[in-house]
Amino acid sequence: MTPAAPAAPNPMVQRIQFEKSVPKELLSLIQKLQKNYPFFSEMEGMEVGQFLKLCERENFASGSKVFKEGEYGNEFYLVISGEIIINVGDKEVARMKPGMVFGEMALLDNAKRTASAVAAEPSLLFSISRTILHSKMPTFGNKNMESIARQLSEKLRDANETIRMMQRQLNVVKEKVKKLQILQS
Template sequence: MTNEKIFSLLRTDPKFLDLTNEELAELISFCEIEKFDKINKIIKEGEFGNKFYFILEGEVGISKSISDEVIFFISSLKKGDFFGEMAIITDYPRSANAFAKTDVTVLSMTRDSLFRFKNEHPLAFGKFAFILAKTLADRLYKVEERIKNIIKASVISAIT
């Protein structure tokens, strides 16, 4: 996939509307293109990571290990979604597994690249940081809704 095609894909993504064409091109220049075959693990829960990923093509599954034998499927991510960003913002280990549900093409950015982008393009970085913050806030809201539904179900089953 060429940088021009990546630029076109990201330019049409509503998340990137606040970035100018020049800022978007600069952001892309700090990233790498990676491909993962169907079923391949991309991120392993508990490991320390230094990359995050933006899906250009394909579908990624996110799961959480409950025990050695039990894995809980959390969600499916598709073109335009991010994953792995918590590991480059914090020094915490990966909080979930990510695997290719189909053949996947991603744009990846390392922690070092993110900080170089921040130092060299502070205004564009600020806009990009807001995109990451909004993504995290949206996910937190969805998790809170799921927790609320689990609690409701627990209360109802305890009553009946």
């Protein structure tokens, strides 16, 4: 007689065991992250705990570079406190506040950074590399990549709106130049 395969762990039992084994302060933090930060909203408490264990805590002084445009990126960042300015060239394009993630494209590919990130004030960031995330949390996959895709989609919509606004401004300037040329001739 062949022994039966072990039963798959019951997610409800795992959650209860996790909640009993975690200090109340950490459990409270995990629940706060799930409630207030879109990145964590799709994760189970146990997954948030695992994720946080894998993160590096990084402190940045005001004016410190987190990463530079054109560098290869392997990590993405979660702002815990402070504020990070995202620049493309010398133009500020976004400000990342607590709970926001940036550099998330590094989880998808091994391409060069398309922007620079600089601390606007003393900031605490959690970072995690693609390599560590995929090797230590292989189940992270679909659920959280969907969350990242939603955030990237939101950023793309914002960028498209900025482009539309700049196009309108450019058209106004072109009209003024045209009128000026007519007046000068």
